Amino acid sequence: KETARIAFQKTASIVVLLFCLCVTAQQPYGTNEYIEKANQLTAKNLDSAIYYLKKGIVHYSIEKDTINLINSICQLSGLYDNVLDYGKSYDGYWEALILADESNDDISKSRIYQELGWLYTAYRKEEESLRYFNMSLELKKKLVEEKKISRDYLVSNYFAIVNCYRVNRNYVMAKTYLDSCELSLEKISPDKRSYYVETEKGYFDAVAGNYEKALSKLNETKLFFEEKNPSYLTVVHFLMGEVYKFRGEYDKAIKNYKESLRFSEMYIKH
Numbered sequence: 001k002e003t004a005r006i007a008f009q010k011t012a013s014i015v016v017l018l019f020c021l022c023v024t025a026q027q028p029y030g031t032n033e034y035i036e037k038a039n040q041l042t043a044k045n046l047d048s049a050i051y052y053l054k055k056g057i058v059h060y061s062i063e064k065d066t067i068n069l070i071n072s073i074c075q076l077s078g079l080y081d082n083v084l085d086y087g088k089s090y091d092g093y094w095e096a097l098i099l100a101d102e103s104n105d106d107i108s109k110s111r112i113y114q115e116l117g118w119l120y121t122a123y124r125k126e127e128e129s130l131r132y133f134n135m136s137l138e139l140k141k142k143l144v145e146e147k148k149i150s151r152d153y154l155v156s157n158y159f160a161i162v163n164c165y166r167v168n169r170n171y172v173m174a175k176t177y178l179d180s181c182e183l184s185l186e187k188i189s190p191d192k193r194s195y196y197v198e199t200e201k202g203y204f205d206a207v208a209g210n211y212e213k214a215l216s217k218l219n220e221t222k223l224f225f226e227e228k229n230p231s232y233l234t235v236v237h238f239l240m241g242e243v244y245k246f247r248g249e250y251d252k253a254i255k256n257y258k259e260s261l262r263f264s265e266m267y268i269k270h
Contacts, residue, residue, distance in 0.1 A: 029111065030071045032056060038075065043231075043267045049079065070096045070108045074115065081119065082269050090119055107149060110139040114160055121164045129164045133157065155184045155194065162200060171207055178204060195224045199236055206243040214243050231267035234260050 034056025038049040053076040060069035077092030093115050100108040113136035120129035137157045143149045158180040165174035178200060185192040202217035218240050225232045241256035264270055 030067065032060075032068045032071065034059070034072055035075045038079070042079065042269070046079075046083070046268055050076065053079065066099055066103045066105070067108070070099050070105065070112075073099075074108075074111065077115065081115075081122075086119060086122060090116075093119070106139055106143060110136050110143060110149075110153070113139065114157060117160055117164065121167055124168075126164060126168045130161065133161050133164060137161070151184060151188050155181050155188075155197070158184060159197065159200070166200075166203075171204070175204055195221045195228075196232075199232075199239060203239045203242065206246050211243055211247050215240065218243065231263065231269040234263040234267070234270035236260075237263065 034052050038052045038056075041049040041052065053072055056072040057069060057076065060066075060072060073092050073096040077089045077096070080086070080089035080092065093112050097109065097112045097116075099105075100112060113132045117129045117132035117136065120126075120132060123129075137154070140149065140153050140157055144151055144154060158177050162174050162177045162181065165171070165177065178197070181194070181197045181200075185194060185197065198217055199221045202214045202221065205211075205217060206214035218236060222233065222236045222240075225236055237256045237260035241253045241260060244250070244253035244256060
């Protein structure tokens with residue numbers, strides 16, 4: 001039960017931010033036909049989704065297509081992470097890291113370090129989690145300077161660190177890195193906005209005692225994700241439940257926790 005609670009807290013506070021990115025080279029979160037097929041099947045038939053990802057791994061191993069092989073392994077590891085099979089997830093990311101090391105693929109390495117950071121967050125190993133998040137961040141800063149990836153990926157990394165500190169109730173440091181998210185978004189464009197970041201900001205409004213402001217912000221993000229990414233309502237409803245809990249409105253808190261669970265079971269994510 002404790003493992004499941006930690007896992008839910010971790011996944012409810014994220015998730016791996018996948019913005020719509022435009023980069024000049026390889027994308028850290030690349031896709032292929034096997035990943036696309038698995039994505040279509042995950043919520044309908046988990047075993048079939050796993051089958052296609054494994055099929056892709058075999059195919060790209062034979063083809064010696066390292067980038068697609070790494071992306072497929074990472075996708076499978078992420079799927080195992082979502083269903084709390086952390087052992088298989090951990091083994092997959094390390095296999096992908098070895099391949100990235102051998103091929104000097106810093107872009108993939110920056111992704112894998114971040115994913116390992118998430119796993120250590122789930123294990124409640126804050127020091128190890130932050131070590132991997134910071135390794136990823138330093139590598140991404142270099143890649144941004146080299147114009148190999150977009151600055152959006154820095155936001156994703158800062159966001160991961162926010163959640164590590166938040167899960168461990170270090171709200172001062174969490175808020176510091178949330179500010180880093182905002183500053184990075186402003187550097188991309190003065191009017192750049194992320195509803196993932198807005199969702200976290202809503203939670204921190206509640207931590208500061210601004211419950212109405214928090215609920216207003218979370219209701220706004222709820223409307224966005226209902227249209228753009230319904231699976232993320234798992235996270236939004238969880239955080240809304242937290243806000244109502246802070247207010248002592250336990251019936252409303254439980255209602256939102258149940259909605260969060262419903263979306264989690266529906267999409268097998270978060």
